[in-house]
Amino acid sequence: MQIELKNLDTVEGALTVKGPQVEVTLGDAGQANVTIALSLSDGTHFFYPDGSGKVLNATTTLPPGDYDCVVVVNAMHLDVFGTTYRSKVTIGGITVATAQGSVAAGQKSEQDFQIFRLIVR
Amino acid sequence: MRNLILMIAGVACASISALAAEGDPKGNISDFLANIDAGVVSAGDVLGLSSSAITTVQTPKDLIVALSSASSDKAKAGFGISFTPARSGVDGMAVSLADYTAPGNTTKRLWGATTFSYAQNIQAISGVDYRQDAIAVHLSYYLDPDEDPVVASVNAFKAAGCRSAQSGDQILAAMAAKRVELGHSLNAKEQQALRGVLQGTLSIKEALALDAKVAGDCIEAAVKKAKAKWNASQIALTAGQGWIRSPAADAARLTLARHITLSGAVGAGNDGLLNLTLRRVSHEVDLTTLAATPQYRTSTLAAVRYTLGYGNDRDTYAIAEISNAKADSPTLSNAAFKYALGVDHKVGENMWLEFRLGRSRVVDGGGQQTAALLGLKFAPSTTLPKPGS
Numbered sequence: 001m002q003i004e005l006k007n008l009d010t011v012e013g014a015l016t017v018k019g020p021q022v023e024v025t026l027g028d029a030g031q032a033n034v035t036i037a038l039s040l041s042d043g044t045h046f047f048y049p050d051g052s053g054k055v056l057n058a059t060t061t062l063p064p065g066d067y068d069c070v071v072v073v074n075a076m077h078l079d080v081f082g083t084t085y086r087s088k089v090t091i092g093g094i095t096v097a098t099a100q101g102s103v104a105a106g107q108k109s110e111q112d113f114q115i116f117r118l119i120v121r
Numbered sequence: 122m123r124n125l126i127l128m129i130a131g132v133a134c135a136s137i138s139a140l141a142a143e144g145d146p147k148g149n150i151s152d153f154l155a156n157i158d159a160g161v162v163s164a165g166d167v168l169g170l171s172s173s174a175i176t177t178v179q180t181p182k183d184l185i186v187a188l189s190s191a192s193s194d195k196a197k198a199g200f201g202i203s204f205t206p207a208r209s210g211v212d213g214m215a216v217s218l219a220d221y222t223a224p225g226n227t228t229k230r231l232w233g234a235t236t237f238s239y240a241q242n243i244q245a246i247s248g249v250d251y252r253q254d255a256i257a258v259h260l261s262y263y264l265d266p267d268e269d270p271v272v273a274s275v276n277a278f279k280a281a282g283c284r285s286a287q288s289g290d291q292i293l294a295a296m297a298a299k300r301v302e303l304g305h306s307l308n309a310k311e312q313q314a315l316r317g318v319l320q321g322t323l324s325i326k327e328a329l330a331l332d333a334k335v336a337g338d339c340i341e342a343a344v345k346k347a348k349a350k351w352n353a354s355q356i357a358l359t360a361g362q363g364w365i366r367s368p369a370a371d372a373a374r375l376t377l378a379r380h381i382t383l384s385g386a387v388g389a390g391n392d393g394l395l396n397l398t399l400r401r402v403s404h405e406v407d408l409t410t411l412a413a414t415p416q417y418r419t420s421t422l423a424a425v426r427y428t429l430g431y432g433n434d435r436d437t438y439a440i441a442e443i444s445n446a447k448a449d450s451p452t453l454s455n456a457a458f459k460y461a462l463g464v465d466h467k468v469g470e471n472m473w474l475e476f477r478l479g480r481s482r483v484v485d486g487g488g489q490q491t492a493a494l495l496g497l498k499f500a501p502s503t504t505l506p507k508p509g510s
Contacts, residue, residue, distance in 0.1 A: 013309030029217040031208050033274055035336045039289030041297065047286060051279030054219040066306055068296040070289040074333045078340055080274045081218045081233070084210035102210060109333050113288065113319075115296060115312050 001085070001110040003073055003099045008116055017092030019062050019120035025090045027055035031082020032075045032103050038089055040118065041068035067118040071096075074111045077103035085110075091118060153461045153477035153494065155398070155424040155444040164240035165201040167255035167363040167380060177203045201240035207233040222266075222275040230269070235260045238361075246408055250368055253377060257361030264354035264387070273347035274340045283339035288328035295319055351435060352394035352428075356385045365406065375415055378405035396426040421445070436467035459489070473498045 008015050026048035028034040038046040040062075048056040075085035089097040096116065103110050206214035207221070207229070220226055221233040241254045263269035267276065277283050299307060299315050307315065319325045347353070363377030382400040389395060400422045407416040424444035431437040440463040458479030465475045478493045 008309065011309055013307065013312045028219060031210060031215060031218050033218065033336075033340050035278070035284075035332075037284075037286040037289050037332070039286055039293055041293050045284075045286050045289065047278070047284040049219070049275050049278045050284065051276045054217075054223045068293055068300070068307075070292045070296075072286070072288050072292075072329065072332065074329075074336060076333070076337055076340065078274075078337060078344070080340065080344055081221065081271050082208040082210060082215075084215070086217075109337065111329050111333055113292060113316070113329070115292060115307075115316055117306055117312075 001073065001075060001099055001101055001112040003071060003087075003097050003112045003114040005097055005114050005116055007094050007096060012117065012119075014066075014117035014119050015091060015094060015096050016119040016121060017094065019064055021059055022062050022092050022120060023057070023059050023090075025055055025057050025088075027088055028075075029086040029088075030075070030084035030100075030102075032077050032085045033080055034076070034085050034087055035072075035074045036087055036089060037070075037072045039070045039072075062118075062120045064120050067120065069116050069118050070113060071116075072111065072113040073097075073099045074109060075099075075101075075103050076109040078108065153458050153463065153479045153492075154426070154440070154442055155422060155458075163201070163203060163236070163259060164238040164255035164257040164361060164363075165203075167257060167361045167378065168199075168240050168242050168244075168253050199240075199242035201238060203236055203238045205233075205236045207235065218271070218275065222272045224266070230266065230272075231260065231262055233271070234262055244365075246411060249412075251365050251411070252368070253363060253365050255361060255363035255377065257359065257380070259357070259359045261355060261357040264356065268347060268350055268353040268355075268388075270344040270347040273343040277339040277343035278336075280339065283336060285332045285335035288325060288332050291325055291328045292319055295322075295325075351430060352386070352388035352391075354386060354388045356383075358383050365411070367411070375406055375411070376404045376417075379403045392430050394428045394430070396424070396428070398422065398424045438465045439463070440465075458492075468497075471499055471501050473500065 005013075024038065024046050026036040026038060026046055028036065028048070034048075036048040036056075042062070044060055044062075046056060046058055046060075050056055071089050073085070073087050075087075077083045083103045085099060085101060085103070087097075087099040088095060097114055099112065101110070207216035209215055216229045216233045220229045223229070236259045238257045238259070239255070241252065243250050244253055245251075263272075266272045295315065296307060296312075299311070303311065359380065359382045361380045364374045365377045366372055366374045380400075380402050382398070384398045384400075385396070387395045387397075401420070403419040404417050405419065407418060410416040422444065424442060426440060426442040429439045431439070440461070442458075442461045442463075444459060458481040461477060461479035463475070463477045465473055468474045475496045475498055476494070478491070480489055480491050
C-alpha cells in the first residue's frame, strides 16, 4: 500500500485551509475492511469507520496556526467482504491523501502512513 | 461411564423403537427431519463437485485466470468458478463495503449477497465418460441488517475501544521532536526523510501492528458473534441447472436437473426460530436410463419448522415440524417424516441426548407409521441443521 499526498505545497509539504471551522472527511470505496486514522498535533483524532455512515464527515474548530498531521490507512482482508481499498481523506473540502489497491493474496492486511502539515488561516 | 451411558441409550433406543405403531421405525435420528437448508447453492453442488475444485473470484485478475482455466486440462478433473460481482472489485459491478453497510441500502445488500457459479466435470457412467456442466445463482439476505456479519464488521467500530490510533500519536511525537531539533516546522523534504526513518523504527512498526490488531480483533469478534446467532432472520433463494452430454459426436445435451429453493428463517425473540423451505427439483434425469430413453423425475419439498431454544447456553432445543415429504417417491432426497417432534438436550461436554417422534408415510403403501428414536450424540452440536443456513 502506498498513500499518496495531494494538493500540498510541494516545498512546504503543507495544506492551507480557512478556519476556524474545518471540515474533515475520511472514507473508503473499496471492498476490504479499511480503517483510516487522521491525527493532528493538537490531540484531535478522526477515525473511520465509526459505524455512523458511509463516510466520516466531521467538523472541528482549529485556531489559526500550524499543525502536524499523520494519516494511517489499514486495509484488512479477513474474508468478510472483499480485498480492494480506495481510501480518501479531505480537509476543508480538499483531497489531501488517497490510497488505492488490493490486499495481496495470502496477506491479512496492508498499512501505510503519511505525514504533512496543515496551516489554518 | 461412557460405556454405561451408551448402554443406557441403546436400551432406551430399543425400547422406544419398539413403541412404533406400524412398520419399521427410522434408524437415523437425522431422518426424522426434512432437510430445510438451502440445498444446492452452487453449480458445484449440482454436479457434486468438491469445494476444493471451486475457484472463488475476488479480483478482476482472478476472473481472467478462472475463465482461461475453463478450457484447460484442469477442467477435465472438475472445475468451478464462484463469482460474487459485488465483492469482486470489478468496476460497474462492485459494491463498496461502505455502500453495503449503509443504513437502508437494501438493493446494495441484495446484490452484495448474490453469487453466480459455474462448474463442469467428467463423470463415468457405465464405462462412458459424460461431460457435465451446471450454472447456479444464489442469493441470501439478512432481514435485520445488524445480524449480517458484514454489517457487524463495520458496526464494531461504534465502540471507541476498536478505534486505536497509537501509531499516529507516536509519529506526531517524533515530528514534534524533529521540529524542536530543527527549530522550525518540517518542510516537504524533511517530512519525507523523517517518514523514511520512522518506517524502519521498531516502536512505530509495533504501534502500527497494534492498531491493526485492535481493528482486526474487533472485526473478527463482531463477525464471529453475528455468525453465532442461532436464530438470525434470513432468506435465501437458489436456482441452478445442470446438463449432461455423452461423448458421442451427435449426442444431444440433456438436462441433468433443475433446482430451485426458497428458504427463510425468521427469529422469534431470543428463543424461537421459524424455518420455511420450498424446494423443487425438476427434470432430474435418472442416470441409469441415459443409455436408453432418459427418464425424468420431479420432486417438491415444502417444510415448516419451529425451534425453541432454552437455557443460557442453548443447551436444550424443542422442535416441531410439518412437511410434505413423500417417502414413496424414489427421487426424493427428502425422505423425511411428514410430522415430527423432537427434543435435544446437552447432557455434558460434547454430548447431546436427542429424541424424535414422528409420523411418516409407509414406503410400500398409502398408510402412515409412527416412529420414535432416542439417541446419544458425541459432538459439540446437535444433529439439528444450523438454522438459517
